[in-house]
Amino acid sequence: xxxxxVTGNKWVRGVAWAVAALxxxxxxTWLAVPPLVKSEVQKIAGKELGRKVTVGAVDFKPWSLxxxxxxxxxxxxxxxxxxxxxxxxxxxxxxxxxxRFAPVLDAVSLDAPSLKLARIAxxxxxxxxxxxRLNQPAPGKPSGKPLRFAVYNVTLQGGSxxxxxxxxxxx
Numbered sequence: 423x424x425x426x427x428v429t430g431n432k433w434v435r436g437v438a439w440a441v442a443a444l445x446x447x448x449x450x451t452w453l454a455v456p457p458l459v460k461s462e463v464q465k466i467a468g469k470e471l472g473r474k475v476t477v478g479a480v481d482f483k484p485w486s487l488x489x490x491x492x493x494x495x496x497x498x499x500x501x502x503x504x505x506x507x508x509x510x511x512x513x514x515x516x517x518x519x520x521x522r523f524a525p526v527l528d529a530v531s532l533d534a535p536s537l538k539l540a541r542i543a544x545x546x547x548x549x550x551x552x553x554x555r556l557n558q559p560a561p562g563k564p565s566g567k568p569l570r571f572a573v574y575n576v577t578l579q580g581g582s583x584x585x586x587x588x589x590x591x592x593x
């Protein structure tokens with residue numbers, strides 16, 4: 423068996439092209455997805471919440487469909503501080519996501535979420551603007567079928583909630 427007979431086989435060449443295409447696709451998505459996800463999360467979440475949203479870093483592994491966001495933060499209404507901070511969000515998608523055309527997450531891990539809430543006056547909180555925005559129906563979008571998704575193995579590690587009752591003057 424010589425090298426020419428192995429490389430001349432149509433099946434071998436087809437498999438080699440398929441492997442090369444897969445490696446190129448992995449490389450392109452490995453390089454392109456993190457900056458795209460970071461900018462879109464900041465833009466879309468900021469628009470929906472009406473607050474500045476920042477993401478520290480994004481890591482994506484296309485060969486295992488793992489996505490990690492670090493230092494996700496939502497600013498306070500005045501922009502002076504952080505209303506919410508998440509040290510790390512880890513998502514492990516299943517290959518079924520591609521076949522079902524719906525997200526299937528095998529694992530979700532939230533590390534050290536921190537939420538700061540304040541009651542400003544009787545019945546009013548510092549997140550009322552966010553809640554009002556989220557309760558508005560989407561313009562031009564009729565309510566249709568519910569979203570399809572599956573989430574398994576959700577873990578929460580650490581975290582804190584700080585509540586400041588400014589109406590009474592107690593933290």
